Amino acid sequence: MSELVRRDPRKEWIARNRLHPQHLEILAEIGGNAVSTEWMGPNGLMRRNLHAVGFMGPNGIRRIDRSGASHAAHTNARSSQSQDARRSVSISDPAFMIAVVPDMAGGRLSPHDRDLLGMARQLADANPDQPGAVLAIVFGEHKESAFDEAGVDRLLSLEGEQFDGYTPENRIAALQGVDRDVSPRHWLLPDSNQGGGELGRRLSVRLGERAATQVWQVEADSDSATGWRCTTRGAAGSTDVVRALPRVVIALAECADPVSETRHAAEIIELSQELPNVLGRIEDIGEVAVDPASVSLAEAEFILSAGNGVKDWDNYHHAAEVLGATKGASRVAVDDGHMPRDRQVGATGTWVSARVYVAVGISGAIQHLQGIQTCEKVVAINLDEGCDMVKRADLAVIGDANAILAALVKRVEQYRAEQEENRDAA
Numbered sequence: 022m023s024e025l026v027r028r029d030p031r032k033e034w035i036a037r038n039r040l041h042p043q044h045l046e047i048l049a050e051i052g053g054n055a056v057s058t059e060w061m062g063p064n065g066l067m068r069r070n071l072h073a074v075g076f077m078g079p080n081g082i083r084r085i086d087r088s089g090a091s092h093a094a095h096t097n098a099r100s101s102q103s104q105d106a107r108r109s110v111s112i113s114d115p116a117f118m119i120a121v122v123p124d125m126a127g128g129r130l131s132p133h134d135r136d137l138l139g140m141a142r143q144l145a146d147a148n149p150d151q152p153g154a155v156l157a158i159v160f161g162e163h164k165e166s167a168f169d170e171a172g173v174d175r176l177l178s179l180e181g182e183q184f185d186g187y188t189p190e191n192r193i194a195a196l197q198g199v200d201r202d203v204s205p206r207h208w209l210l211p212d213s214n215q216g217g218g219e220l221g222r223r224l225s226v227r228l229g230e231r232a233a234t235q236v237w238q239v240e241a242d243s244d245s246a247t248g249w250r251c252t253t254r255g256a257a258g259s260t261d262v263v264r265a266l267p268r269v270v271i272a273l274a275e276c277a278d279p280v281s282e283t284r285h286a287a288e289i290i291e292l293s294q295e296l297p298n299v300l301g302r303i304e305d306i307g308e309v310a311v312d313p314a315s316v317s318l319a320e321a322e323f324i325l326s327a328g329n330g331v332k333d334w335d336n337y338h339h340a341a342e343v344l345g346a347t348k349g350a351s352r353v354a355v356d357d358g359h360m361p362r363d364r365q366v367g368a369t370g371t372w373v374s375a376r377v378y379v380a381v382g383i384s385g386a387i388q389h390l391q392g393i394q395t396c397e398k399v400v401a402i403n404l405d406e407g408c409d410m411v412k413r414a415d416l417a418v419i420g421d422a423n424a425i426l427a428a429l430v431k432r433v434e435q436y437r438a439e440q441e442e443n444r445d446a447a
Contacts, residue, residue, distance in 0.1 A: 040387065040409055107284040112174050115154035119145045120205035121173075122196065123157060124215040127376065128164040132397060133211045133274040135171050140239060140270075140277035141209050142172045144249065147241060153206065155285070158199060160184040160192055168287040172280035175290050186305030189216075193223050198296045200228060212236070212271040221271035232269035237276050239266055313347045318364065318371040321347035324396075326366055329353045330382020330403060333423045337381065340426045343433055349373070351383045367392035382422040385410030402426070 035047045119141040123134035130138075138155060145153035154174035159165075161184050168176055177199065183191040199205075208228075210221035212235050225232035235254035242250035242265070249266035254273070318324065325341045326349035327334075341348050350360035352367060366373055368388040378396040383389060385401075385408055393399060393413075401414035402422045411417040418425055 040390075042407075042412075107170070108282060109285075110174075110283045111286045112152050112154045115145075115174070116148075116151035117145075117153040118156045118175070118203050118205040119153055119207050119209065120156045120158060120199065120203065121209045122217065122220060123159065124211050124213055124217045125159055125161075125163055125165070126215050128162065130165050130167070130171055131211075131215075131376075132279070133213055135279035136274055136276050137209050137211050137272055138172045139279045140272060141207075142280055143239060143277055144207060145174075147248075156203065156205065156290075157287075158196070160195075169284050170280065172283070172285055173287045174285050176287050177290055177292070179296070186307070187216075187303065188305060189220060189223055190303060192220060193227055195296050196220075196224055197227055198292060198294060202292050202294055206268070207266070208269045210269075210271050212273050218271060221269060225269040225271075228269065230269045231267055232271055233264060233267050234271045236270050236272040239270075239277070313341070313345050316347045318347065318349055318366060318373050321349075321373065322376045323347065324349045324366070324373060324375045324377070325379045325381065326350060326383060327354050327360065327381050328383030329357075330384075330422045331359075334359055336423055336426055336430075340430050343430045346379070347375075349378075351389055352386070380410050380414070381426065383410050384408040385413060 032047050032050070035041045035043050038044060041047075121134075121137055121141045123130055123137065125131075125134065138157070141155040145155050155172055156175040156177060157168060157171075157173040158177045158179065160179050162180060163178070179195050184195070196208075200208075208221070208224060210224070211217035212221070218234075221232060222234070233251050233253050235258075236251045237254065238252040239249055240252075241248065245265040247266045250263055251266045251270065253262045253264070254260075255262040313321070313323075323344070323346045325337075325344060325346035327337050328351035331337050331354070338348070340346075348360065348364055349366040349371075350364045352365055352369060354360050355362055355365045355370075363371075365371065366389060367386070368391040370392060372392045372395070374395040374397075375393075376397045377400065378393050378398070379400045379402065380393075381402045383401070384403070384405065387409075390409060390413055398416070399410075399414045401408075401410045401417045402425050403411055403417070403419065404421060405411070406417070406419045411419075
């Protein structure tokens with residue numbers, strides 16, 4: 022038998038084309054698994070997938086894909102496994118604690134929070150003989166039910182009116198109480214504009230620690246006093262600074278891989294001491310009402326975006342007003358004159374990072390998909406169940422876009438009317 026390596030040009034082309042329906046299947050065949058990062062090239066050289074999750078980028082940054090492709094890859098690779106197949110981990114007597122204060126935007130763990138918990142697990146699990154526990158501290162009521170899958174061993178929920186709204190002084194006083202009661206080895210907070218960045222800086226001052234901000238990587242270092250070193254962004258992000266890992270760490274998104282293989286106890290605990298009452302000097306007088314139409318696409322958290330599939334534009338504009346969403350559009354809708362140019366979403370328009378992105382009648386051109394790759398949740402409303410937007414979406418609704426929008430508006434208005442009646446009855 023000939024020892025020559027026979028090539029299939031078509032399979033090689035599909036392996037390079039991430040949008041091809043058989044892309045993951047061919048990668049699995051060539052590389053041995055559905056998330057392969059290497060395969061044999063046409064000249065016998067190994068080719069690398071620069072977009073693969075876990076690939077180290079040109080500046081040493083680990084790739085953590087938010088485009089949804091990695092989610093599909095893991096889904097296909099583990100289609101025969103259920104969530105219960107995760108390895109259960111229970112740490113009854115931890116040697117130390119790693120405290121994490123997630124943002125919990127909207128009452129749930131954000132991707133940034135999960136990355137932070139992944140870093141906490143990296144610190145806690147470094148020494149198998151003396152494992153540490155990850156303590157998550159949550160303020161107020163939440164809707165999260167997957168703390169165990171995110172890597173949390175202990176969960177401390179601090180509720181009360183003193184933590185509602187913008188109350189940094191009360192929260193810092195509570196974290197100081199946790200520090201006295203638990204004495205964590207490290208404090209981890211997200212370097213975000215959701216409150217974690219400010220809270221972390223305030224906490225470091227109260228604890229008398231020199232915090233590390235904009236951390237994007239931690240590594241074991243035997244020469245360091247703490248056994249770890251961290252790499253942070255400096256000079257407006259133009260350079261990296263390496264230093265010993267301090268006690269307070271304020272980390273960027275994608276600082277570590279989120280937990281995906283284990284399920285932890287997420288045991289609810291309480292403090293042994295009562296939290297002090299703090300007379301705050303800051304009073305939260307509520308949120309300022311903002312017209313969604315005045316919010317720029319780059320800053321919007323909820324976007325209702327329209328494409329060529331929208332025929333009744335009055336219905337679309339009414340739906341955006343009722344839902345309180347910022348309006349967006351595909352390039353086709355803008356070129357046809359239905360929406361202004363500053364509302365165009367995509368690589369040729371505005372890159373968006375909304376928490377919820379609803380694509381109405383948008384097929385999903387590559388430029389558009391590039392522009393929404395950092396969106397947290399994508400909902401697609403489309404007639405074509407095989408279009409690229411439906412493949413990218415976390416939730417897809419197949420049907421006529423105009424009829425679905427009308428039904429959605431009717432249901433929202435009905436719900437609000439019922440809520441108003443209940444308030445009047447009370």
